Amino acid sequence: MKTKIRELRKAHKISQDELALAVGVTRQTIISLEKEKYVASLVLAYKIAHYFGLSIEDVFDFRDVEDM
């Protein structure tokens, strides 16, 4: 699933480690999310979106899921 995590992180000048610690996952999970290898759970998606003060749809691209 496509995400805007990398762009948001860079815009907020936050490292992968900082984001990982804030949302309660490992840095590897953030890397996998940014590389679009792993799809976040609803709770994690909410935590990441909430961290950036956005809605889930603003961070994660659900267009692929809608086509299914």
Next chain:
Amino acid sequence: MDEFRKKIQKRSVLLRISIATIFIINGILYIIQKDAPQLEEGASFQMGVLLGIGIIGCFSIYRYHLALKDEVKLKKLYIEEHDERKHMIKEKMSQSAIWTSVILLLLVGSVMAYVNTLIALTLIITAMMIMVIMCLFKVYYFHKY
């Protein structure tokens, strides 16, 4: 985080008790081995295994000790244990490992039927038992969730 701290404290105490027990058992095995040289091979093997478990346990105690002293390390330990991607990997790994083992047991069992019927039956029954256990867990989880 307080709950997790208590959990780690409990785990640390349990590990200390287990390691103490391991050293006692190792001592007993050492005495047995001295008195009965014919048991030396088996006892040495068991002592080695127990010592290995004990050393791993000591490392874990040290890790828990550091985490209990430092809030950031405790949070990192919590994250490491509760990371959803790691959980997913573990689940997928277990599934793949079980199915691969069952298939291999059945394949080797089928080939062994030409060589030794007893071994073949043992392997096939083991594979079937694993599948029965998997089915029971499946029913349990279907009811649970």
